[in-house]
Amino acid sequence: xxxxxxxxxxxxxxxxxxxxxxxxxxxxxxxxxxxxxxxxxxxxxxxxxxxxxxxxxxxxxxxxxxxxxxxxxxxxxxxxxxxxxxxxxxxxxxxxxxxxxxxxxxxxxxxxxxxxxxxxxxxxxxxxxxxxxxxxxxxxxxxxxxxxxxxxxxxxxxxxxxxxxxxxxxxxxxxxxxxxxxxxxxxxxxxxxxxxxxxxxxxxxxxxxxxxxxxxxxxxxxxxxxxxxxxxxxxxxxxxx
Numbered sequence: 001x002x003x004x005x006x007x008x009x010x011x012x013x014x015x016x017x018x019x020x021x022x023x024x025x026x027x028x029x030x031x032x033x034x035x036x037x038x039x040x041x042x043x044x045x046x047x048x049x050x051x052x053x054x055x056x057x058x059x060x061x062x063x064x065x066x067x068x069x070x071x072x073x074x075x076x077x078x079x080x081x082x083x084x085x086x087x088x089x090x091x092x093x094x095x096x097x098x099x100x101x102x103x104x105x106x107x108x109x110x111x112x113x114x115x116x117x118x119x120x121x122x123x124x125x126x127x128x129x130x131x132x133x134x135x136x137x138x139x140x141x142x143x144x145x146x147x148x149x150x151x152x153x154x155x156x157x158x159x160x161x162x163x164x165x166x167x168x169x170x171x172x173x174x175x176x177x178x179x180x181x182x183x184x185x186x187x188x189x190x191x192x193x194x195x196x197x198x199x200x201x202x203x204x205x206x207x208x209x210x211x212x213x214x215x216x217x218x219x220x221x222x223x224x225x226x227x228x229x230x231x232x233x234x235x236x237x238x239x240x241x
Contacts (some may be wrong), residue, residue: 070086147168203223
């Protein structure tokens, strides 16, 4: 019984010492220190989002985290080629060598629709030297782990496939043929026209979203026909109905 009492007393003293050490350590932290965070928001889709924090000295580590799974240990991280998936607030914990933690939050970051470098007519496409196309029926939705936008016209059809089943975020995408790298920021573009399938790769595709409906555009995408052995370029702008 006495042995148990001694063990309990030792445990209580140890816990008190631990609490006192934490309190003493916290006394070294200056409550007047306020980290200052800055961003270059608003930015356009495809641009780089830049974050920075200052106002804290003797830093041991930075812990940034935010939308779309973002994390970084840099003092001034940059996120290249952002899309609307990067919208929102970013958080940072600045840890000093003394063990103090100072936290800060950015204002809500806004990523706007990309600016097209050309003028296009909506719901039309052009396969250079082959055909011009106009579309009368355009649908979009998930299927088989991807999100599809399909446009049908009297001169042919075109289908866009995005990774994931959600509406693709506003952004600038790279056209990628089947078998290439597949993930966020990529899109598959397949035309059916002139008795052939035309694969888009490489090329830049711009995506805008309004009322949960997407618009896809490209000013210059490489198209190849395995049927005819032809390589050409194309352009399009298509809005989901």
